[in-house]
Amino acid sequence: MSKWIKRLGLLTLLLVVISACSTEKPGSSDDSSEGSSDDSIKIGLSVSTLNNPFFVSLRDGAEAAAKEAGYEIVTADAQNDASTQLSDIEDLLQQDIDVLLVNPTDSKAVVSAIESANDAGVPVITVDRSADGGEVVTHIASDNVAGGEMAGKYIAEQLGESGKLVELEGIPGASATRERGKGFHNIVDGIDGLEVVANQSANFDRSEGLTVMENIIQSSDQIDAVFAHNDEMALGAVQALESNGMLKDVVVVGFDATDDARAAVKEGRMDATVAQQPELIGQKAIDAAGKVASGESVDEFIPVELQLVTAE
Numbered sequence: 001m002s003k004w005i006k007r008l009g010l011l012t013l014l015l016v017v018i019s020a021c022s023t024e025k026p027g028s029s030d031d032s033s034e035g036s037s038d039d040s041i042k043i044g045l046s047v048s049t050l051n052n053p054f055f056v057s058l059r060d061g062a063e064a065a066a067k068e069a070g071y072e073i074v075t076a077d078a079q080n081d082a083s084t085q086l087s088d089i090e091d092l093l094q095q096d097i098d099v100l101l102v103n104p105t106d107s108k109a110v111v112s113a114i115e116s117a118n119d120a121g122v123p124v125i126t127v128d129r130s131a132d133g134g135e136v137v138t139h140i141a142s143d144n145v146a147g148g149e150m151a152g153k154y155i156a157e158q159l160g161e162s163g164k165l166v167e168l169e170g171i172p173g174a175s176a177t178r179e180r181g182k183g184f185h186n187i188v189d190g191i192d193g194l195e196v197v198a199n200q201s202a203n204f205d206r207s208e209g210l211t212v213m214e215n216i217i218q219s220s221d222q223i224d225a226v227f228a229h230n231d232e233m234a235l236g237a238v239q240a241l242e243s244n245g246m247l248k249d250v251v252v253v254g255f256d257a258t259d260d261a262r263a264a265v266k267e268g269r270m271d272a273t274v275a276q277q278p279e280l281i282g283q284k285a286i287d288a289a290g291k292v293a294s295g296e297s298v299d300e301f302i303p304v305e306l307q308l309v310t311a312e
Helices: 002-024 029-034 053-069 082-093 111-119 144-159 175-188 206-219 231-243 259-267 278-293
Strands: 042-047 072-077 099-102 124-127 138-141 163-169 194-201 225-228 251-256 272-275 301-303 307-310
Touching (some): 053 072, 111 124, 124 278, 144 175, 144 194, 144 225, 144 272, 144 307, 163 206, 163 231, 194 206, 206 231, 225 231, 259 272
Parallel strands (some): 042 099, 099 124, 124 138, 225 251
Antiparallel strands (some): 272 307
16 A cells, blocks of 8 residues: 555656646747747838939948848839829838838928828938928938038138139929038138129939030130039039030039049049948938837937048
8 A cells, every 4th residue: 555655656746847847848838929029120211312323322221221130121212203202101101111211302392291101100210301391200411511511611722712603503492402502602602702603403413414514604704613512413514514625624522422423533523522421321320210110219310420522
């Protein structure tokens, strides 16, 4: 009888040990369910145009940073059309994005799309160009006013504060157009010997820069310098000046420091360009988007440093 009691006791102890091991085993169904939820962040990026190398670099920087962080990113190209951008953003909002990054084609026209994102509870971050309204968490860009001032100071120095200037403006309504122009005029308007004899929009486009510059050349008796609000227009102006045999006598300054512009500066066909860092702007946008999606706070403005690129 005592044998059976002992055996029963051993069997009971063995069952208790097995039960304890099974309930405490690592990787049990309870543990695995905690790590099975999808925490991926989905980001929508609306770019003004991918026909401009600057914005291609910005997109590439954003997409590379998103991939490294493990985020999903959906990019839309507005092709420099405000109505297309509004439609793109509405489409992105239908795709359950967590954060919207916007590089506005038109700072005023984009407001209604930003307000749609606000109504949908999707945080908005503007990139390179700001918006005139709507609720924006942060703006990531270089200081365009400071960049315009940088260009104005360089031109004034090269001309000895005396000469006739041409200004090729960007897309009317774009914040970059207003801000770069403001910075430029902050400098040149305060120097008596400098006169802006022509300022006209070429819509940030190289072919339009060529055409507009050709027309200005035909109607002007003297041109000493050209400031273009971006490198594409500056390169168009260079073509026009070259074809009229004027390039060696005219100072040409662009903005963005694209690869083509840097090469033109190195070759002596352009005098300078204000360097932004589009890839870094895209990277910072993704970093900010990740923080916002995770409920962290970010600064209202995240600056990206500027630099003047010359052949020296």
